[in-house]
Amino acid sequence: MKNITKIGAVSALSLVIGASAAFAENIKIAFIDPLSGPFASTGTNGLHQFEFSADYMVNQNGGVLDGQMFEVVGFDNKISPKESLIQLQVAIDQGIRFIAQGNSSGVANALTEAIDKHNKRNPDSRVLFLNYAAVDPALTNDKCNFWHFRFDANADIKMDALTDVMVQNEDMKKVYIIGQDYSFGKAVAAAAVANLTAKRPDVEIVGNELHPIGKVKDFTPYARKIVASGADAVITGNWGADMLGLGKSIIDNGFTGPIYTYYAAGSGITGAFGESGKGVIRLIGEGQVNPPPTPEAAAFYTAYKEKYPDGNVDQTRISNVIGMLAQAINTAGTADDVVAVANALENMEFDSMWGSKLFMRPQDHQLIQDMHIQAHTNEGVTFTFDNSDYGMVVESTVKMASMDSPTTCEMKRP
Amino acid sequence: MELILVNLIDGLVTGLLLFMLSAGLTLIFSMMGVLNFAHASFYMLGAYFAYQISIALGFWMGLLLAPLIVGVIGAGVERYGLRRVHQYGHVPELIFTFGLALLIEELVQFIWGKNQMPYSVPEVLDFTAFSIAGNSIPAFKIFMIFISIAIFIGLLFILTKTRVGMIIQAALSYPRTVEALGHNVPLIFMGVFGVGTALAGVAGVIAGPVLGTFPGMAFVLGSIVFVTIVIGGLGSLWGALVASLLIGWITTFAKSYNIAMSDILNGIGIATPENLGDSALRDLWTVTSPQIADILPYILMVLILIFRPAGLFGKRES
Numbered sequence: 001m002k003n004i005t006k007i008g009a010v011s012a013l014s015l016v017i018g019a020s021a022a023f024a025e026n027i028k029i030a031f032i033d034p035l036s037g038p039f040a041s042t043g044t045n046g047l048h049q050f051e052f053s054a055d056y057m058v059n060q061n062g063g064v065l066d067g068q069m070f071e072v073v074g075f076d077n078k079i080s081p082k083e084s085l086i087q088l089q090v091a092i093d094q095g096i097r098f099i100a101q102g103n104s105s106g107v108a109n110a111l112t113e114a115i116d117k118h119n120k121r122n123p124d125s126r127v128l129f130l131n132y133a134a135v136d137p138a139l140t141n142d143k144c145n146f147w148h149f150r151f152d153a154n155a156d157i158k159m160d161a162l163t164d165v166m167v168q169n170e171d172m173k174k175v176y177i178i179g180q181d182y183s184f185g186k187a188v189a190a191a192a193v194a195n196l197t198a199k200r201p202d203v204e205i206v207g208n209e210l211h212p213i214g215k216v217k218d219f220t221p222y223a224r225k226i227v228a229s230g231a232d233a234v235i236t237g238n239w240g241a242d243m244l245g246l247g248k249s250i251i252d253n254g255f256t257g258p259i260y261t262y263y264a265a266g267s268g269i270t271g272a273f274g275e276s277g278k279g280v281i282r283l284i285g286e287g288q289v290n291p292p293p294t295p296e297a298a299a300f301y302t303a304y305k306e307k308y309p310d311g312n313v314d315q316t317r318i319s320n321v322i323g324m325l326a327q328a329i330n331t332a333g334t335a336d337d338v339v340a341v342a343n344a345l346e347n348m349e350f351d352s353m354w355g356s357k358l359f360m361r362p363q364d365h366q367l368i369q370d371m372h373i374q375a376h377t378n379e380g381v382t383f384t385f386d387n388s389d390y391g392m393v394v395e396s397t398v399k400m401a402s403m404d405s406p407t408t409c410e411m412k413r414p
Numbered sequence: 415m416e417l418i419l420v421n422l423i424d425g426l427v428t429g430l431l432l433f434m435l436s437a438g439l440t441l442i443f444s445m446m447g448v449l450n451f452a453h454a455s456f457y458m459l460g461a462y463f464a465y466q467i468s469i470a471l472g473f474w475m476g477l478l479l480a481p482l483i484v485g486v487i488g489a490g491v492e493r494y495g496l497r498r499v500h501q502y503g504h505v506p507e508l509i510f511t512f513g514l515a516l517l518i519e520e521l522v523q524f525i526w527g528k529n530q531m532p533y534s535v536p537e538v539l540d541f542t543a544f545s546i547a548g549n550s551i552p553a554f555k556i557f558m559i560f561i562s563i564a565i566f567i568g569l570l571f572i573l574t575k576t577r578v579g580m581i582i583q584a585a586l587s588y589p590r591t592v593e594a595l596g597h598n599v600p601l602i603f604m605g606v607f608g609v610g611t612a613l614a615g616v617a618g619v620i621a622g623p624v625l626g627t628f629p630g631m632a633f634v635l636g637s638i639v640f641v642t643i644v645i646g647g648l649g650s651l652w653g654a655l656v657a658s659l660l661i662g663w664i665t666t667f668a669k670s671y672n673i674a675m676s677d678i679l680n681g682i683g684i685a686t687p688e689n690l691g692d693s694a695l696r697d698l699w700t701v702t703s704p705q706i707a708d709i710l711p712y713i714l715m716v717l718i719l720i721f722r723p724a725g726l727f728g729k730r731e732s
Contacts, residue, residue: 041528181705188476209672215708217634218625222425222704224549228417241634244530244626252624254542261697268529270496272626275535388532 007360026071027335029098032084033075035076040265042103042358047074049315052304053322064329081110090183097338116145128338132321140364144409149365151317159191161371161398162284173205176231180213180238188237206231219249232257239263244272251276258282266314271386281376286369287316290381290393293355301383312385316354324350364409371401416547420595421670427555429662430562434617436642436654438610444586444649445606451511454636455518456611458617460484461627466531473536481615488611494606525631558620641715649730661711668707675701
C-alpha cells in the first residue's frame with residue numbers, strides 16, 4: 001500500500017514537472033497586485049485586462065518569435081510592499097522574467113529596489129519591471145534604474161497637462177486643492193500649486209488641504225468649506241470611496257464648477273455618480289475610449305465586454321504594455337535575455353490603438369504619450385462604464401505631454 | 415455666522431445617524447452584556463438590501479422592508495447563534511460577533527462585488543430644501559433628521575410608557591426575577607436584538623445614498639459607534655443621543671474651520687520654535703483641525719474613561 005502511494009506521488013510529481021516543462025515555451029508575465037482585501041476590485045480588474053490583452057493581441061495572432069505565447073500569472077500582494085517582495089521571489093523562482101505591477105507607489109518603490117539588487121547579483125535570472133500605474137515621480141527620477149519601465153504618465157506629467165488645459169479658462173479665478181493625507185495626495189497638491197502659480201499667477205489658490213485617507217465618513221464639512229471659499233474649480237487626486245464621497249458631497253452642496261480628478265471613473269464610481277456628475281467631473285489620464293479612436297480599439301473593447309460583461313477597459317495602458325513588450329521581444333529576437341528586450345523597449349516608438357503615439361524615453365524609461373482631459377457624461381458615449389448610461393468622453397488633448405520635461409535620473413546601464 | 419448654522423445642521427445629521435446605530439448597540443449591551451462587533455455590519459446589510467429592493471420596488475419599499483429583513487436576520491443570529499455561545503461566557507460571544515462581522519463583509523462582497531453601488535436619493539427628495547449663504551441643504555438631509563427624531567421619540571415612548579418597555583427595563587436589571595414572574599426573558603432578548611439590528615438597518619437605508627454603499631462602509635463607521643456608547647454611558651439611551659450629537663458637532667466643526675495647532679499653542683503662551691523644520695515636534699506644530707477631526711472623538715473617549723469611567727449618563731456598575 002505504501003509503495004503504491006509512493007509510486008503514485010512520484011508519478012504525479014513527474015507529471016507536474018513534465019507538464020510545466022511542456023509549457024515552458026510560454027513567456028510568463030507575473031502580475032503582482034492586490035487580488036484580495038479592500039483593493040481587490042482594482043487588482044482583479046487589472047489582471048483581467050492583462051490576460052485579455054495577452055490573448056487578444058498576442059496569442060490569437062500566433063504569439064511572438066516562433067509562436068511563443070504570453071501567459072499572465074497572478075500573484076496576490078495584498079497591497080503590502082513586504083508581501084510583494086515575497087511574491088517577486090516566488091515569481092523569479094518560477095523562471096518568470098517580466099514583472100507587472102501598478103497599484104500603490106509604495107509597492108512599486110519596494111519592487112524596483114529589490115529588482116535592481118536582484119539583477120546585479122544574479123545576472124543569469126534578470127527580470128524587467130513593467131510598471132503600468134504607479135505614478136510617483138521619483139520612480140523615473142531619483143530612484144530610476146535600467147530595469148524599470150513606466151507606462152503610465154507620472155503625477156507631474158498629468159498635472160502639467162491638466163493645468164495646461166485649465167488655465168485656458170479665463171473665468172477661473174479661484175482653485176481649491178484637496179487630497180488624501182499621504183505621499184501621493186501631497187505630490188498632487190505640490191504639483192498643482194507649482195504649475196498653477198507658474199502658468200497663471202492671477203489664479204488664487206483658496207484652499208489646499210489633506211484629509212485622512214479612508215477614514216472620513218462624511219465629506220459634507222469639507223464640501224461646505226469649498227463652496228464657502230468661492231472656488232471656481234477643485235483639484236483632487238482622491239481615489240476609491242474617498243473620491244466618490246468627496247465628489248458627491250461637493251455636488252450635493254450646490255457646486256457647479258469642474259472637479260478635476262485623477263481617478264474618478266470605473267470600479268462603480270461612474271455608475272454611482274450618474275446624472276449628478278455630468279458637467280462637473282473631469283478626469284486627466286491616458287487612453288481615449290470615447291469616441292473610439294480607432295476601429296481596432298472599438299473591436300478590442302467589444303471583445304472585452306463579451307468576455308467580462310461586468311468589466312470596464314479603464315486602463316488602456318495595459319494593452320500598451322502587452323503590445324510594446326511583444327514588439328520588443330520580436331525586435332530583440334529573444335525573451336530570455338532581458339537586457340536585449342530592455343534595449344529594444346528603450347527609445348521605442350509605438351502606435352497605440354488608443355489613438356496615441358507612444359515613446360519610451362531612454363533617459364528615464366518614462367513613456368511619453370497623449371494626455372486627455374475627459375468628461376463624465378451620457379452624451380456621445382460609445383462605451384459606458386459600470387453598465388450605466390455614463391462614461392468618459394475626451395474633451396481636450398495634450399499631444400505627447402511633457403516630452404522634454406527634465407529628469408534627475410542617472411541611468412546605469414549593464 | 416451663517417456657516418455656523420449650516421454646520422449645526424450638518425452635525426445634527428451626522429449625530430442622529432450615529433444615534434440610530436448606537437441606540438441599538440447600547441440596548442443590546444445593557445441587556446445581554448454583549449458587545450456586538452457585527453452591529454455596523456447590519457447597518458451595511460440595511461443599505462445593500464434597500465438598494466436591491468429599491469431597484470425593483472422603489473426607495474420607499476426599501477425603507478420599509480430592508481430594516482425588517484435585517485431585524486429578522488438579527489433575531490435569528492441571537493436565537494441560533496449568540497444564545498448557544500452565551501453559555502460559554504463573554505469572550506466566545508465577543509469572538510462570535512467579531513467573526514460574524516468578517517463573514518457579513520465577505521458575503522456582501524461575494525454577492526454584490528467590491529464596487530460602489532449606484533444607490534441614490536429618491537427623486538421626490540432630490541432637491542434643495544433651502545440654502546444658507548450659498549450652501550444648499552438637500553431635502554434628503556431634512557428627511558434624515560425627521561426619521562431619526564421620530565425613531566428616538568418612538569423608542570423612548572416604548573421603553574418608558576408601555577408595558578413591554580417596563581418588562582424590558584426590568585429584564586435589564588433583574589433578569590432572574592422577571593423570569594420567575596413568568597415572562598419569557600430569552601424571547602425579550604431576541605426581540606431587543608432584532609429591534610437593535612433593525613435600527614442599524616434603518617440607519618443603513620438612509621445613509622447608503624449619502625455616504626456611499628460599498629463593502630467598507632461598516633468598517634468606516636464601526637469603531638466610532640463603540641466610542642459613542644462608551645462616551646454616553648453603556649446602556650443609556652439618553653447618553654447615546656447626547657454622545658452622538660456631541661461627536662457629530664465636534665467632528666463637523668473641526669473639519670469646517672482650519673484651526674492650526676500652532677495658533678492654539680501660541681494662544682496659551684508657547685512660542686513657535688525658531689527652526690521648525692528640524693524640530694522633533696514639527697508634526698505637532700503643523701497639524702490642523704481638519705486633519706485630526708476624525709480622531710477627536712477617540713481623544714474624548716479617553717478623557718471620559720479617565721475622569722468619568724461610567725460615561726456621561728451611565729450608572730457605574732458594581
